[in-house]
Amino acid sequence: xxxxxxxxxxxxxxxxxxxxxxxxxxxxxxxxxxxxxxxxxxxxxxxxxxxxxxxxxxxxxxxxxxxxxxxxxxxxxxxxxxxxxxxxxxxxxxxxxxxxxxxxxxxxxxxxxxxxxxxxxxxxxxxxxxxxxxxxxxxxxxxxxxxxxxxxxxxxxxxxxxxxxxxxxxxxxxxxxxxxxxxxxxxxxxxxxxxxxxxxxxxxxxxxxxxxxxxxxxxxxxxxxxxxxxxxxxxxxxxxxxxxxxxxxxxxxxxxxxxxxxxxxxxxxxxxxxxxx
Numbered sequence: 441x442x443x444x445x446x447x448x449x450x451x452x453x454x455x456x457x458x459x460x461x462x463x464x465x466x467x468x469x470x471x472x473x474x475x476x477x478x479x480x481x482x483x484x485x486x487x488x489x490x491x492x493x494x495x496x497x498x499x500x501x502x503x504x505x506x507x508x509x510x511x512x513x514x515x516x517x518x519x520x521x522x523x524x525x526x527x528x529x530x531x532x533x534x535x536x537x538x539x540x541x542x543x544x545x546x547x548x549x550x551x552x553x554x555x556x557x558x559x560x561x562x563x564x565x566x567x568x569x570x571x572x573x574x575x576x577x578x579x580x581x582x583x584x585x586x587x588x589x590x591x592x593x594x595x596x597x598x599x600x601x602x603x604x605x606x607x608x609x610x611x612x613x614x615x616x617x618x619x620x621x622x623x624x625x626x627x628x629x630x631x632x633x634x635x636x637x638x639x640x641x642x643x644x645x646x647x648x649x650x651x652x653x654x655x656x657x658x659x660x661x662x663x664x665x666x667x668x669x670x671x672x673x674x675x676x677x678x679x680x681x682x683x684x685x686x687x688x689x690x691x692x693x694x695x696x697x698x699x700x701x702x703x704x705x706x707x708x709x710x711x712x713x714x715x716x717x
Contacts, residue, residue, distance in 0.1 A: 552691045
């Protein structure tokens with residue numbers, strides 16, 4: 441627990457570093473620009489498509505009519521845009537996470553190493569392509585889990601549990617791999633991910649709940665749909681900061697664990713560890 445808290449406050453302090461703030465602009469421009477471009481070309485067709493689909497479902501139509509009798513007069517107009525936003529948010533989260541993992545995580549790890557782990561040897565246990573394939577594979581699993589879990593979102597307590605847990609698992613799998621890719625050997629990385637899996641998952645789940653906070657921007661009021669382009673950029677920037685904090689938290693914790701692992705291991709056993717499958 442002390443290692444987790446130590447890494448937590450260090451990650452928070454590093455988020456105020458000018459280099460970290462500057463690095464956050466690249467994923468913001470890429471992910472935010474891609475999201476705005478998709479919204480510009482596909483927002484209206486997507487809303488019309490969802491609205492047409494809803495009109496064809498007698499159960500939904502009856503439910504909306506029943507709610508309108510109790511004062512929800514604007515629900516019919518707002519329901520389709522809200523569904524489009526709800527379906528787009530997971531894609532925005534995934535895009536932001538991948539952008540941070542690809543463009544920010546290596547630079548953030550280098551910053552942490554230069555300032556705290558100067559003598560840590562880089563054993564390059566994973567290539568960039570391995571990290572990319574790992575991230576894409578974990579992302580695919582998370583998206584499938586989200587799709588399968590959509591029915592659970594309509595159960596009030598579970599909507600507060602299922603998505604953050606999935607985002608937390610994804611953040612853990614992606615960030616823990618990325619921060620160890622450069623400096624840990626393949627065997628060291630596997631051992632740390634195995635021996636520290638619960639603390640790493642706790643970091644991921646905590647960041648998963650932090651990552652759910654930007655979605656509250658859309659829940660404040662239905663009027664927020666009017667400012668959708670601005671809120672999209674703001675959401676992407678907030679997601680970028682959350683995942684940058686997650687990368688720093690994982691970097692401080694996992695690299696400290698790697699340093700402890702090497703310090704506790706006799707020099708004669710190091711080659712055997714690196715050669716293990």
